[in-house]
Structure formats: structure tokens, C-alpha cells
Amino acid sequence: MSSPSTVLNKEEYQHGYHFPDQSIFKTRRGLDEEIIRAISGQKKEPEWMLDFRLKAYEAFRQKSMPNWGADLSRIDFDNIYYYAKPTEEQKRTWEDVPEDIKETFDRIGIPEAEKKFLAGVGAQYDSEVVYHNLKEELEKQGVVFCSPEEAVQNHPDLVRKYFGTVIPYRDNKFAALNSAVWSGGSFVYVPPGIRVDIPLQAYFRINSENFGQFERTLIIADEGSFVHYVEGCTAPVYTTDSLHSAVVEIIALEGARVRYSTIQNWSGDVYNLVTKRAFAYKNATVEWVDGNLGSKRTMKYPSVFLKEEGAHGEILSIAFAGQGQEQDTGGKVFHLADNTSSVITSKSISKDGGVSSYRGMIKVHPGRKNIRSRVVCDALLLDEKSVSNTYPYMEIASEDVTMEHEASVSKISDDQLFYLQSRGFTEEEAAAMIVNGFLDPLVKELPMEYAVELNRLIELQMEGSVG
Amino acid sequence: MNSYDGFPLWYRELRGEAEKRAKEMPWPDARQEAWRRTNLKRLDLESLYKTEPAQPGFERTAPMNPQAPGPDNRNMRLSFLHDAVLGDYPGVKELYEAQFAAGDNKFIYRLLAEPPRGFYIYLPRNYSAENLLFLEDRLNGSGGETVTLNLVVLEAGARADLWERIGTEDSPVSLHNRATLVLLKRGARLSYYRTQSLPGESALLDFSRFHLKEGAELKSHQAESELHFNKSHVTAVLEERQSRADLRGVYRIGGSRFNEIFTEQIHLAPRCASRSLYRGVLEDEARTVFNGMIRVAPEAVGTDAYLTNNNLLMNDGCRADSIPGLKIATNDVKCSHGSTTGKVDPRQLFYLTSRGFSRTEAREILTRAFLE
Numbered sequence: 001m002s003s004p005s006t007v008l009n010k011e012e013y014q015h016g017y018h019f020p021d022q023s024i025f026k027t028r029r030g031l032d033e034e035i036i037r038a039i040s041g042q043k044k045e046p047e048w049m050l051d052f053r054l055k056a057y058e059a060f061r062q063k064s065m066p067n068w069g070a071d072l073s074r075i076d077f078d079n080i081y082y083y084a085k086p087t088e089e090q091k092r093t094w095e096d097v098p099e100d101i102k103e104t105f106d107r108i109g110i111p112e113a114e115k116k117f118l119a120g121v122g123a124q125y126d127s128e129v130v131y132h133n134l135k136e137e138l139e140k141q142g143v144v145f146c147s148p149e150e151a152v153q154n155h156p157d158l159v160r161k162y163f164g165t166v167i168p169y170r171d172n173k174f175a176a177l178n179s180a181v182w183s184g185g186s187f188v189y190v191p192p193g194i195r196v197d198i199p200l201q202a203y204f205r206i207n208s209e210n211f212g213q214f215e216r217t218l219i220i221a222d223e224g225s226f227v228h229y230v231e232g233c234t235a236p237v238y239t240t241d242s243l244h245s246a247v248v249e250i251i252a253l254e255g256a257r258v259r260y261s262t263i264q265n266w267s268g269d270v271y272n273l274v275t276k277r278a279f280a281y282k283n284a285t286v287e288w289v290d291g292n293l294g295s296k297r298t299m300k301y302p303s304v305f306l307k308e309e310g311a312h313g314e315i316l317s318i319a320f321a322g323q324g325q326e327q328d329t330g331g332k333v334f335h336l337a338d339n340t341s342s343v344i345t346s347k348s349i350s351k352d353g354g355v356s357s358y359r360g361m362i363k364v365h366p367g368r369k370n371i372r373s374r375v376v377c378d379a380l381l382l383d384e385k386s387v388s389n390t391y392p393y394m395e396i397a398s399e400d401v402t403m404e405h406e407a408s409v410s411k412i413s414d415d416q417l418f419y420l421q422s423r424g425f426t427e428e429e430a431a432a433m434i435v436n437g438f439l440d441p442l443v444k445e446l447p448m449e450y451a452v453e454l455n456r457l458i459e460l461q462m463e464g465s466v467g
Numbered sequence: 468m469n470s471y472d473g474f475p476l477w478y479r480e481l482r483g484e485a486e487k488r489a490k491e492m493p494w495p496d497a498r499q500e501a502w503r504r505t506n507l508k509r510l511d512l513e514s515l516y517k518t519e520p521a522q523p524g525f526e527r528t529a530p531m532n533p534q535a536p537g538p539d540n541r542n543m544r545l546s547f548l549h550d551a552v553l554g555d556y557p558g559v560k561e562l563y564e565a566q567f568a569a570g571d572n573k574f575i576y577r578l579l580a581e582p583p584r585g586f587y588i589y590l591p592r593n594y595s596a597e598n599l600l601f602l603e604d605r606l607n608g609s610g611g612e613t614v615t616l617n618l619v620v621l622e623a624g625a626r627a628d629l630w631e632r633i634g635t636e637d638s639p640v641s642l643h644n645r646a647t648l649v650l651l652k653r654g655a656r657l658s659y660y661r662t663q664s665l666p667g668e669s670a671l672l673d674f675s676r677f678h679l680k681e682g683a684e685l686k687s688h689q690a691e692s693e694l695h696f697n698k699s700h701v702t703a704v705l706e707e708r709q710s711r712a713d714l715r716g717v718y719r720i721g722g723s724r725f726n727e728i729f730t731e732q733i734h735l736a737p738r739c740a741s742r743s744l745y746r747g748v749l750e751d752e753a754r755t756v757f758n759g760m761i762r763v764a765p766e767a768v769g770t771d772a773y774l775t776n777n778n779l780l781m782n783d784g785c786r787a788d789s790i791p792g793l794k795i796a797t798n799d800v801k802c803s804h805g806s807t808t809g810k811v812d813p814r815q816l817f818y819l820t821s822r823g824f825s826r827t828e829a830r831e832i833l834t835r836a837f838l839e
Contacts, residue, residue, distance in 0.1 A: 067498065367783045381798030384765060390793035396778070396808040397786035408803035409795045 030078040033057065036180055039083045043149050043183075048160065056169035056179030063173035069359065070297040070326045075271055080243055082181040082214070138196065143227075144189040145200050148216050151187035158189055162220055166249035166277050166305075175275040178214045178247040185215035185246070190225040190256075199228040199261075199447050217248040221256035221284075228259040230447060242270045244295075250278035250286055254308075257285040263450055266295035268324060276302040280311035289445050291318040291454060292327050301359060303332040306340035313342040316442045320458070321354030321386070330360035330391075333373065341372040347439055348379045350386035351462075357389040358407070366397040377407035380438055382431070432462040475555045481567055482580055489576035499572070504756045504788055505727055509696045510642060510670050536589045543596060544589040548616055551587030558620035559587070562648040565678060569702065574644050575674050581614040585645075588618070590625035590655075600629045604645070615645040621655035621683075633663035633671070642696075646674040651683035653707070658686045663694075667724070670696035677703045679710035679739075689716035693724045693753075700729040705739035705767075712741040717838045720785075721750035730759045732774065734767035743774045748834050749785035760792040761802055768797055774804035779811065779837050781830070 027035045036057050040050040065072055138145070144155060151159050169179035190196060221227055244266065252258045258278065266272050272295040278286040288302035304313030315331030333342040348356035358377045379388040390407045412434050420430035436443070436458055443451045471479050494512060495502035536544045536556055551559050563579065570576050586602060604615055621627060631647060643665065651657055665671060671694055677685050691697060703712035712732065720726045732741040747755050757776045778787040791804040811833050819829035 068500070366786070379793075379795070381795065381800070384768070384797045384799065386796075386798060388793065388795045390791075390804070392791060392806070394789040394806060394808065395786065396780065396789070397784075399780040399783050399785070399810045401780065401808055401810065403806075403808040405789070405791070405806040406803065407791070407793060407805075409793055409800060410802075411798035411800070 026081060027083045029081055031057070031080075031082050031181065035082060039181060039183065042083070043152075045149075045152060046156065049152055052164060052169065053180050053182075056176050059170040060173060060176035060180055063170070063176055065173060066299075069299050069357075070328045072271065072273070072297060072299075075243060083183055141194050142191040143194060143196060144187065146187050148182070148185050148187045148218060151218070155187070155189065158220065159187070159218070162249070162251055163218060164249075166251060166279050167247050167275050172275060174245045174273045175247055178216060178245050178275070182214045182216035182247065184213075185217040186219075186229070186231075187217070188219040188227060188229060190221045190227045192222040193224045194222075195226040196228070199230045201230045213242075213244050213246070215246045217246070219248075219250045219258060219260070221250075221252045221258045223253045224255040226257045228261070228447075230261045230450065244270050244272045244274070246274045246276075248274070248276040252278060252280045252284035252286050252311075254282040255284060256281075257287075259287040259289065260302075261289040261446055261450065263291040263293070263446070263454055264295065264298075265293045266298075268294060268296055268322075270295045272298040272300065274298075274300045276300065278302075278304045278313070280304055280306050280308075280313060282308040283310035284308075285312045285314070287314040287316070288331065289316045289442065290329065290331075291442070291446075292329050293320045295325065295327075297326045297328070299328045301330045301332050301361075303334070304342065305334045305336060306342065307336050309337045309339050311337060311340045313340075315342075315344045316445055317344070317346040317358075318439055318442050319346075319348040319356045319358075321348070321350045321356040323352035323354060325354045327354070327356040328359060329356075330358045332361040333363070335362075335364045335368055335371045335373070338369040338371075340368070343373070344375040345441065346375075346377040347442060348377075348388060349382065349435060349438070350379070350388050351382040353383075353385040353387075355387040355389070357391065359391045359393075361393045361395070362403060362405075363395045364398045364401050364403070368398045369400045371398060371401045371403070373401075373403050375405040378438070379407070379409040380435065381409060381411050382435075428462065432459050435462060473553055475552070475560070477560055478552055478555075478563065481563055485567060485570070485576045485579035488570070489573055489580045492573040492576065495572045495574075501729065501758070502572070504758075505698055506725065509725060536591065540589070540591045541594075542591065543594060544587075544591075546587045546589075548583040548585040548587050548618060551618060552583045556587060556589065556620075557622070558589075558650040559618060562618055562620075562650055562676075562678070565704070566646065566648055566674070566676060569674075569676065574672050575646075577612070578614055578616060578644055578646055578674065583616060584614060585616040585618070588620070588629070590621045590627055592622040593624040594622070595625065596627040600627055602629065602631045604631070604633045605635065612642045612644055615643070617645075617647045619647065619649040619657070621649075621651050621657055623653040623655060625652075626656045628658045628660075630660040630662070633661070633665060635665055635669070642670040642672065644672045646676065648675070649677045649685070650680075651678065651685060651710075652680045654682045655680075656684045659688065661687070661689045663690075663692060665694060667693055667722075668695050670694065671699070673699040673701075675699075675701050677701075677712065679703065679705050679707070679712060681707035681709060681736075683707075683710045685710075685712045687712070687714045689714075691716065691718035691720070691726055691728070693720055693722060694726070696725050698727040698729070700731070702731040702733065703741060704733045704735065705741060706735050708736045708738050710736070710739045712739075714741070714743045714745075716745045718745075718747040718755065719750075719834075719838065720747065720753035720755055723752040723754075725754050727756040728758070730774070732759075732761045732772055734761070734763045734770045734772060736767055738769035739767065740771040741773075745775070746777045746779075746838055747787065748779045748781065748838060749787055750781045751785060753785045755786075756788045756790070757806075758788075758790045758792075759804065760794065761804065763795045763797060763800055763802060765796045768799040770797075770800040770802065772800070772802045776806045777837070778808040779834065780808060781811070781834070
């Protein structure tokens, strides 16, 4: 157990509790081929997956660190545990989940949420999915919602067909790292024509100190289907830097619609470097709703490749950068086909010297017809120390395009503050209300309990921010 | 041995350092953000630099008119830059040093390392130039690189309209590496127009800068015509409070030409305002890059800044990149930007054709209206 002196700001961080590390199998620090073989062996993987991991490891070694964006120079790849397996095997019911893990989940509020809304829960504690519950009717419909490890064993055809196709292992250094050591995450397959009415949820948690979490999520929505996948993150507080580097791949086949919502609230020492990308085929729609609070450095740009006619992509992004934090987020849309459209909405808030950056890309390939795209970025700066950057890239190589971009940066308006104070709110309450109002267009898009949680988190972040 | 003997010490040191950096630095490449979209291969640097620029062979080591402009000066002064540097005329050091400090590539250092060629314009305190000042760069492209620096200094309260035309007499393929450096002191006002009439095969690199002191006002208008390669940087530094800069530009690019515009609105002081508005029309296989940035320093409270880029694409095959950026380090600001890229509105086109214009005429009318 980490000694109390290594725990920072415990009071300030509401989810910052930490239980003794009871992992059963844990690799040593650092990364080499042996460790990758050990991870693969632990998971009893077939040869092709081991090959994939080894090739990815080679790519990871060759790729250089990004020379742009947030400062990543403090990441020490040799000082990270790449794999830990907390409990012996997959648990089916809530009762079987070990007591301390359950207690952690209780505090975040998973059980209540589950009762009300959840179709299935894949809650990740360390690297393995420890708890899985998929409602029976979904199983009957043929919907698969499981850990990617299970998918490798039980649905090898689907995995081999799609795994690593949206984000190849040599895409970037962190995608390569994830491809080499991935563990846990979710695998979702929705058969043709099936609409999953209730959101599928997975909570991810980091619990071992200095332990990088490399979950891997693959969502395949077959023709005409619909699924809403929700992922949330809260992590205990540590003093040493942790690395979270996930890969999320989404494939929306003809006429399908996939919505992916995340709220991430990593503790202030986590590097959150995530590659998220979706392919949208004919008349398909992909929507990313991405909320980033917490973490030390976040670099995350959910992308949509509109590959066939009629595809539509939407990205909603929220970033909240507090003291010592750098949120480098945004979205990318590539218009590869005719009659495609996209919307990117970004809202960022910087406070106590935090840095939030929007970085985005709209690319229209030559000769594509009837392309529409709109990008709106709004930034709110809560004090004079904080920083907001905007780097929108637009590369338009076609004439039949309607492309609009706007961005604005401002502070909380004195008029609004004055009005709310005159109605009896304190300055702090008023500021929190205005910030919540600023984020409202995004919060509305979230499932209800997430919206509630996000509002609570914003209020928490706003405490002591005024006056 | 040292041919810069008569020059001020600061200049000799700055020039020496620039020369060193110009030699040591590699050509900019895609790893530098500002050059990532620039296809320098278009320039054929090898052959452009085969002919080394002429070594300094100065006729004079003292200014022609030894009396430097100063507080007693009551008239406008136009000098060769050579004399202005030799005589350490007002603003020369400040402008040189600012350009040196902003230097981040080999071209800028070459600009500073070469012997001073160009003009120096000085307007004394409260002097109001009644007529439009016209300055023409008659560049003698020798097939290599030409290097020109023009310096413009307006003392407090001075006013002027300045039209600068970059032209050339003959037309071998040359690279014109140039900058206009402007210093506007307290309350000075300048309307600046820049056009160019270079032959289409030429290449132009421009690193112009405007420095504004308290309450100074700048209106800059820039019209770009087609060049084989054209990369133009315009930087306005709002150094003291309540200064105001208005940067405008139009470009109409066809063929397989390359046009890149970089604008920077740098706010260093409270309550300054800046605007950038750049509009472009692209035809054929033209490729344009617009890269704008608003930077606001922590001290620059009450900043009001706006940045707009609109592109009109006339046909498939052309490509417009638009990258309007913001870097804001304080909260008491009003900063925003907008960018649109699109085609000629079919409804407007229909209306005009229904009134008897041919399609071509109608497109031309709408294009001109867009650039107005």
C-alpha cells in the first residue's frame, strides 16, 4: 500500500481512494519482448495475436515521440508496469466481485446506475474486465459485449477481420505501445438491424501505482444497427506519473449509427494519450462525445473517416484544465466520399493556470461533391493566469464544399455574474452555474447519470475558484 | 579587411551573428510548423544559390548626407538603407533587432546578413504626408536571390499613406527575399498598401513586421497576384496600449501557383485591437495556405482581436488550407476567428444568369464582389 505521504490532495479529489494492490500476476517494470510474450501467454492468446503484439512493439521502438502538442518529456517508459491481472477469472455476477473492488465501485456509484440504465457492465479494475453483465435479451439478439480477450477466444473471425484495421499498429507511438501491450477494454458487436436501446457502459479504473493502462476497445455496428457505448474514468490519486494510453476503434457499416460517450476524470498525475478513430460507411453516423477533466496531460483527438457516401460524423468535446494541467484535445474529420457532413463542437475551460488547446482537422479530398462541415470552438478563461490555444487545420481540395469554422475566447461576463448575484447566489455559485450553462449543449448529449456526475464534477472543480 | 568598418558596433555584431546562423542553419523543412505546408522544392534552392550573392563592395563608408534625421528634423526623409544603417538613423536599430529576435529560419538571417539594400523612410513628429508616398522595389533578378529591406519610421503623431510595389525590370527566375519593417511611434498612423508585379515564374518570400507604440494605428492592405511561389509573413506587434492594427489582404490564384500567407497579431499591451481579414479566390490547380495567429500575452488585458479567412474555390483541383489559430494567455479578452471555404453561391449565379449575364460573366461578377 502506498504510504499516506505519497498521496496528494486527497481531500480535493473525490474519487481519490486507494486499496491495497492485490494483483495476482504483475509484470516487472519496463518493456521488452519477454514481457509481451508473458502478457500474451497469460491471456492464452493464439499465435496471430502474439505476432501482432510483437510487430507493434517493433513499431513502438522505431516511432519517435510527437514533437508537437503537450509536453511528454517526463514519461519514463522503463518505470511503468505494463500488465497486472487482479483476479483469477471473469466474474458474472455482482456478488462474486471481490469486496475491495466492489467498495471502490460503490463509491463511484456503479450499482445504482446499473439498476436504472445499464444494459451491461464491463467494469475494468486494473487490466482485466472483472465484472461483466449483459442483459439476457441482448445476448439473445446476438449482441456481443465482452472483453477483447474473450473476443479473441470466442469470436476470432470478427477480431481478425477488424482488429487494428481502423488504427494500424504503426499509426503513432502510443497506438503502437497499446497494440503491443493492450489488456482489457471492450469488444462490442451489434448484428444487422439491431437497435440497442440502452447504453452499454464500462467503467475503467487504474489502481496500481505507476501502472499504465492500455485498454483496447473495438466496436462493430453491422448494417442498420444502433449502439450507444459509454465509458467513464475515475482514478485514484498517486504521486508518480501514470500513463493511460488506450486505443478505440469503431466501425459503423452501412446505415449504422454509433455513439460513443466518455467522461474522463483522471487524477492530476496521469498522462492520458489516447487514439480514437472511427470508420463510417454508407449512410452511417458516428458520434463522439468526449469530456476531459483531470489528468496531467491529455492528448486526444477522436476522428471520423467518412469513407462512403452519405456518412455523417459528429464530435462534441469538453475540456477542463485546472492547475498544472494541459488538455490538448479536439477532433478530426476526413471527408473521403461525396455527400458527407460533419460537425465539431468544442468547449474548453481553463482555470488556475491550466492550458487547454483545441487541435482539429477537417480534410476534404479532391473532387468530393457536396461536402458540409462546421466547426465551433468556444473557450472560457476563468482567470488571468490560464491559457487557451486554438489550432484548427482545414485542408480543402474540392470546390463543392461548405466549410465554416468559428472560435471565440472570453471570460465569464461580469453582467451575468452580477445578475446571478443580485438574485441571491454567491459569486462562486454564480460562476459554477455559468460554467455549467456554457457546457450545456454537450451535457445534454450525455446519458442522465453522466450529466449529473459531470455537473457535480464541474461544481467540485469550481470550488474556491472565485474571490 | 573588414568592410563594415564605418558601421555602428551593434550592426556589425548583429550582422555577424546573422551571417553565422544563415550559414549554419539548414533550409527550413516540414518539421517546422511554419514550413510544414510549404513545398520548398518549388524553389530549386540549389540553382538559385549557385551564384553566391555579391560580396560587399561599398562605395561609401559614411552616409551621403551626414546629418541624421532627429528631433530637429522638420521634413520627411528618404534615404538608402545603407546610409540609414551607417548613420544609425532613428528606429533602425530597434527594427533590425526585432527582426533578428523573430528570426527562426535561414531566409530571415540571410536578409539580415546581406549588405543593407533598400530604402529608409522617416517622418518627423506630427508630420502629415499629404500625398500618397509611392515606393517601388525595382528588383534586378539575376537568376539568384535578391535581398531587400525597407524600413519605415513614423515619429509620434506622424501620418502617411504608403504604397509599396514590388516589381522587376527583367524576368529571369529569381527568388526575392524581402521585408518591410515599420515602426509607428505614439499616435502615428499609417495606411500601407502592398502590391506586386513580379513575373509569374518568380518566387517571393516576405517577412514584413509592424511595430506599434501607444495609440498608433495601422491599416495594411495586401494584394497578391500569381507567382510560382509566394510566401508572405505579416506580423503586427501591438507593443503599447491602445494601438490598433488592421490587416487585410486579397489573393486570386490560378494555374498551379502556390500562395501562402502567414499573419500574426501579437498583443503585448492592454486594450489594443487588431483585425485580420484575408480573402482568396482559387482557380485551376492553385494551392493556397492561410495561417493566421492571434497571440495574447498575460499583460494584454482588454484585448479585442479578430481573424477571418474566406476562400472561394472555383473548381475542383485547387486546394485551400486554412489554419486560423489562437494563443491566449489572459482572460480579459475578446478574441475570435472565423474561416469559411466554399464555392460560388448557385442561387446568386442563377439570379445573374436570369438577368442576362453569361455564366462566365456572372461568376466573374460574384468573384469580384467577394474580393471587394
